[in-house]
Amino acid sequence: MFDVPGDMLTNDRGTDPTFAPSEKLYRRFPPEHYKGGMKIPIYAVELPDVSVNRSKHGGKAEYVLYDVVKGTYREHFGIVEFSVGDIPNPIPLENQTRVETKVSHEPELLNYFHSEIQAHDEVRGHLKNIEEDIDEEWVAAWRVKMRRALTVVKKPG
Amino acid sequence: MYYIYAYDAAAPVDRQLVSISTDGHTASPCIFDSKTVKHAHPQTVCIPKGIDCEKRGPRGILDRLWNLENGWDSYSAPAPVADTIVRARSLVDDLLEHDVSISHIGPSLLGGIGITVDHEGTEFAVEFRNSGKAIVTEITADDDIKIHNLTGCHGPAHEVLAILGKEAG
Numbered sequence: 001m002f003d004v005p006g007d008m009l010t011n012d013r014g015t016d017p018t019f020a021p022s023e024k025l026y027r028r029f030p031p032e033h034y035k036g037g038m039k040i041p042i043y044a045v046e047l048p049d050v051s052v053n054r055s056k057h058g059g060k061a062e063y064v065l066y067d068v069v070k071g072t073y074r075e076h077f078g079i080v081e082f083s084v085g086d087i088p089n090p091i092p093l094e095n096q097t098r099v100e101t102k103v104s105h106e107p108e109l110l111n112y113f114h115s116e117i118q119a120h121d122e123v124r125g126h127l128k129n130i131e132e133d134i135d136e137e138w139v140a141a142w143r144v145k146m147r148r149a150l151t152v153v154k155k156p157g
Numbered sequence: 158m159y160y161i162y163a164y165d166a167a168a169p170v171d172r173q174l175v176s177i178s179t180d181g182h183t184a185s186p187c188i189f190d191s192k193t194v195k196h197a198h199p200q201t202v203c204i205p206k207g208i209d210c211e212k213r214g215p216r217g218i219l220d221r222l223w224n225l226e227n228g229w230d231s232y233s234a235p236a237p238v239a240d241t242i243v244r245a246r247s248l249v250d251d252l253l254e255h256d257v258s259i260s261h262i263g264p265s266l267l268g269g270i271g272i273t274v275d276h277e278g279t280e281f282a283v284e285f286r287n288s289g290k291a292i293v294t295e296i297t298a299d300d301d302i303k304i305h306n307l308t309g310c311h312g313p314a315h316e317v318l319a320i321l322g323k324e325a326g
Contacts, residue, residue, distance in 0.1 A: 030230050032263045041261050042282045042294060043271030051232055067231050074231055131267055131288075140294045140302045148300060 002071035002110060007058055010112040016056065019103045021085025024055040025115065028064040028077040031156035040080075040150060045143040047130040048101055048119035059113035061153050068110040078156035087117060088145035090138050097121040099134060101142075215249050215259045222264055235268030241285045244313060245270040248283065251314030255323060276321050283307075283317060293320055 033044035053064045061081060065074045089101050099121045108114045119127045119134070131139065225236040237245075245262075249272065252259060260280075261273040269286035280296040291307035293316075307316050 028231060032229075035261050038260055038273075038275075039280070041263060041271050041273050042296070043265035043267070043269075043284050044263065046232070046266045070228075070231065077231065131286075136292060136304050136306075137302070140304055144294075144296055144300050144302055 002066075002068060004066045004068060004110050005063065007060075008063055008066065008068075008111050008113065010107045010109055013057070013107070013112055015105050015107060017105055019054070019056070019084045019105075019115075021083060023084045024061075024081050025052040025084060025103070025117075026055070026059070026061045026064045026079055026081050026153075027052045028067075028074055028079055029156070030077055034078050034152070034156045036155075040147055040152075042140070042143040042147060045146050045150075047139060047142060048117050048127070050117040052103075052115050052117060053111065053113040054103075054105065054115045055113075057112065063111070063113060066111065068108055068114075076157055078152055079154040080150040081153045082146075082149040082151065086149035088142055088149070090141035090145060097123050099127065099138065215253065215262055216246070218262045219246055219249055219270070222262075222270060225264055229264060230266060234264065234266045235287055237264055237268065237270050237285075238287045240289075241269050241287050244291070245272060245283075245285045248272065248285075248313045248317060251312075252317065255314075255318060257318070257321065257323070274317075274321065281317070281321065283313075285313075293317060295320065 027046075027050065029040070029044065033040055053059050053061075055061075061079050064079055065077060067074050084103055087101055087103065089099070091098075099119050101117055101119050103115055103117050105115050119130055121127060127134070130142075219242070222237055222242055223239075227236050228234065229236055249259065249262065252272075252274065257274055257276070259272060260275045261271070263271055265271045265284055265286065267284075267286055268288070269284055271285075272283040274281045274283070278298050282294045282296065284290075284292050284294070286292070291309065291313060293305040293307065295303040295305065305316070305320050307313050
């Protein structure tokens with residue numbers, strides 16, 4: 001089995017649906033998307049569903065480097081952090097259903113801190129394919145606002 | 158002038174040699190992952206002259222994207238398909254020819270390729286998606302956004318240069 005820090009194991013811990021606006025979230029990113037002195041490009045910003053790690057219950061930024069799905073440690077990746085309260089909810093164009101983004105705690109066996117930023121609307125529920133379901137204006141607004149919220153806490157390499 | 162990249166369908170599936178034929182001789186500076194090439198194109202892939210995986214600068218960065226596989230971001234991002242890379246490469250060549258400085262080139266998490274141009278305080282993010290869609294997102298210093306859909310009627314370079322306020326020439 002892939003070896004992760006003991007803190008990451010879910011064990012008997014249950015799901016915690018409560019996210020304070022100040023809670024930090026972390027995500028790893030590949031070297032291709034980092035160039036010193038410039039903003040992260042918007043095409044490097046993922047659309048919901050976005051996998052992240054939460055900080056509540058002892059989640060550390062470096063834990064996102066443990067890729068528990070592929071069973072490898074992503075040493076050369078960078079890490080960004082942002083606060084729950086900074087996750088954008090772009091306003092859609094006229095005649096479109098309002099899309100809400102929210103964070104959901106989705107623990108995995110080897111990663112208790114795994115969470116997901118999801119997009120929902122009142123008609124279709126959880127939107128699985130934002131690019132197809134939502135107007136490009138929403139996509140662009142999401143990416144630009146999300147990018148503004150990101151802080152690089154570890155550079156790739 | 159184009160190099161012709163072809164894969165050998167008879168070779169082992171995990172890594173087939175991609176041969177390069179141009180000007181009557183064969184060279185092999187790169188071996189691409191066969192799945193990427195096969196997935197992208199059933200027979201051959203034509204890409205503009207000058208491909209060199211070791212090269213630095215915008216063209217070299219772009220050319221290395223041929224080697225990406227699905228999940229390159231460690232999550233589930235699709236690798237750029239051949240047609241997308243070819244279109245992006247063509248735009249990069251044209252932009253460089255018009256002395257447009259390219260700030261960044263990289264794969265898009267949505268599947269495709271992104272090219273960033275910073276011009277007079279405004280950021281222009283060109284995105285060629287695997288779906289065939291091509292978009293320029295214009296972002297001001299205050300994060301105001303304007304979307305331009307590239308129609309392809311006059312070629313992406315012509316349209317992008319017009320958005321940048323430059324003559325295509």
